[in-house]
Amino acid sequence: MDLTPIHPKVTPIYQTSVFKFASLAELETYYTTPDHGGMYGYSRSEHPNSDELVAEVAKLEGATGGGVATGAGLAGLLAAVLATCQAGDHVLCPAELYGGSVVLLSQELARLGIETSYVPLAELYDVARHRRPNTKLVLAEVLSNPLLVVLDGPRLAQACQREGILLLIDSSFTSPMLTRPLDWGADLVWHSATKYLAGHSDVTAGVVVARDPALGKRLRQVATNLGLMLAPLDSWLAVRGLRTLRLRMRQHSENALAVAQFLVASPAVAQVFYPGLPSHPGHELAAAQLLNGLYGGMLSVRLADDTAAAVDTFIQKTRLFPLAPSLAGVQSSCSYPAATSHRGLTLAQRQALGITPGVLRLSVGIEEPAELLADLQQALQ
Template sequence: SEHPNSDELVAEVARLEGADGGGVATGAGLAGLLAAVLAVCEAGDHVLCPAELYGGSVVLLSKELTRLGIETTYVPLAELYDVARHRQPNTKLVLAEVLSNPLLVVLDGPRLARACQEQGIMLLIDSSFTSPMLTRPLSWGADMVWHSATKYLAGHSDVTAGVVVARDPALGQRLRQLATNLGLMLAPLDSWLAVRGLRTLALRMRQHSGNALAVARFLTESPAVAQVFYPGLESHPGHKLAAAQLLNGLYGGMLSVRLTDDSAAAVDRFVQRSRLFPLAPSLAGVQSSCSYPAATSHRGLTPGQRAALGITPGVLRLSVGIEEPEELLADLAQALG
């Protein structure tokens, strides 16, 4: 049910995103996606997504919502901008991420928004990796912005939550109605904790981003690392787009690496040796952590599907926290040494 704590959280996120339509806070990140899709789609409708989409979103869309008669297809992000080619007569929604998980492919948000508007299709943007400090997708022309508030918005690894805000008040009201009717609403204490986290969001994102850039630059020089995926690096193929599109000169706190020994055993050695990057199921907390996509977010895919996305056995995702950067670099040096 609705309550003042949830209202405060949604109002603050809506203010940061410039969302006049308000929205809803849910008990988990994927509950927010569920509310967003059901606010727009019904049985017989179609959703279009990039092939690089987060694995948890893929599971919800392709294994659960298909049972309700909502179909989803996936195309490479580079092709997604041609919405007219890939849409179906019943396509109602396009979903995309600002930065893909785990390889940090950069979305050209304004370009995709224009393509959706030309086709009369709504656009939902997952901004969980960036937060409103780095991107405000409604300004591009998106219709809804979705956050796994478990991540940067709350920021302290003590809340599971989702927030969806909308441009249109009618859509915002529909989101609230759905979440209430389906029991998706966020509890009062979790709402309060998330609001507490928002009060330091700007400070945290600056430190996350600065530390991640330092870590990325350090790792590019390590012989134990074959490839670093971070849009703040000039070598990243999406760097120019990210520099033009992301706000405040920040690139976020998430990065991934492909180890030179591209194997699960090499990843395991790193995890066993690192002190400051513990293996964790989530991300974006104040403390650094790491994740192994092949066994977590993308475990539902076949090895061939993962390989096609570039998620090889030696890919490791790092969530860079707000610790002192010198301590993080020293830990990485000994863990990779």
């Protein structure tokens, strides 16, 4: 069937594992020309839906080097590390890093000969002191998970540039609506697209984009060779989610600020971690660095009764913040870091990071804020 005259407004889902070639000459063109001459061969390597997703994220991030979409957020981190490091190299990270990233780096990649060390974020800016001769990459988050410590991105980028070390920024908590790390001087930006980019809790995906085209090409090679490429349907769903990202991030942020202000006044809450609050130690930095006057939809609290039992009572009473291990969907949820994102850390490691038994992370959705506050009121009584 000839589809030439058909011009869909929305890119179709190319639910195919392979694409056809008309001749050996066309096949040779595919393998020997840049960007395969605009053709596609095998969806493990590339397909129109993942290309569209990467192009849209790259446009939002100002990334001229392209990148790759992967089957999960951590697969994106894997691609980024393997595109920049090899056995014998070293990665430098803040101690406040997401637990899943720590497990991947310190357990799986360590077995491949890639070392990782961790220092408190406040000390990470002194890259010259903490680097090793084999340090190739620094990884940091815009806002730490779960206590929302604010990164001074430009300062860290300048420190990495002075040392000739690549900088990878995890922007999963903020999205390009709040931060554009390449503008700071970062080399790569990584998103768990499962979170805000796709935004509807129906996709598991990662996206990494680069400043340098050579690095972007290497990301694609790693994803192809390891089979990390995101599937067509999931790519299509993530692109669909991107269409409303700007609107969603505004509502997430407005709702989260209202929730944070409500929780500060609650006697059941000892501490609220949200950079939009003037009481947050990183508020001034966040106000100067985050875009559009938004602070995101993520916050955490430490209950006055700092016990797992108090958290469990809240979980069983809430109706609009169901317990879930992920975040950033249009519907609100809560998570218990000690048993989910930071489960792989020891008790001593969690305590050192301030993740006590009564810490609860809230992902604030885009529901009517009055309904969220009423639910929190009854759940915390």
